[in-house]
Amino acid sequence: MATQTFIWVPTVNGLSGDTTLLVNEARFSDGYGQRAADGLNNRSSSYNLTFIGDASKISAIMAFLDARAGAESFFWTPLLRPQALFTCQKYTEPTKDGDIYTITATFDQTFDTTSAS
Numbered sequence: 001m002a003t004q005t006f007i008w009v010p011t012v013n014g015l016s017g018d019t020t021l022l023v024n025e026a027r028f029s030d031g032y033g034q035r036a037a038d039g040l041n042n043r044s045s046s047y048n049l050t051f052i053g054d055a056s057k058i059s060a061i062m063a064f065l066d067a068r069a070g071a072e073s074f075f076w077t078p079l080l081r082p083q084a085l086f087t088c089q090k091y092t093e094p095t096k097d098g099d100i101y102t103i104t105a106t107f108d109q110t111f112d113t114t115s116a117s
Contacts, residue, residue: 003085004068005075006107008061010049017047017078044109047078047086051103058094058101065091065105073110085110 022038051061068074070089077083091105 003073003075004064005083006064006086008051008057008064011052012079014050015047015079017045019043019045041111044111045078045081045084046109047107049105049107051105052100054099055101058103061103061105062091062094073112076107085112 020043022042022044023035024038025033025035027033051058064074065088068088070087073085073087075083076086086107087110088105088107092103094101094103
């Protein structure tokens with residue numbers, strides 16, 4: 001089976017993310033140091049996303065995430081970045097306001113294509 005794509009769009013209000021750049025650094029006794037990117041994929045991102053919608057939309061999002069069980073990666077396109085592989089190991093249970101539901105989820109970028117099926 002091909003890797004699935006997460007198609008739902010999060011709310012922009014409250015969308016937040018972090019990018020981590022892995023660096024190897026060597027420090028010397030004279031205060032001099034050298035830095036180099038750690039590996040080919042030294043930049044990774046994690047996003048805290050909010051999804052708001054009716055019961056069918058939120059149920060579909062939860063079913064998509066549950067089907068991957070936090071281990072299988074999926075494609076998703078962050079704001080101003082190219083599509084990449086992510087996993088989701090954590091999301092909130094939905095809250096309800098009238099007929100509108102809200103969940104939040106954390107998407108962590110991965111480079112492990114073996115978890116993509």
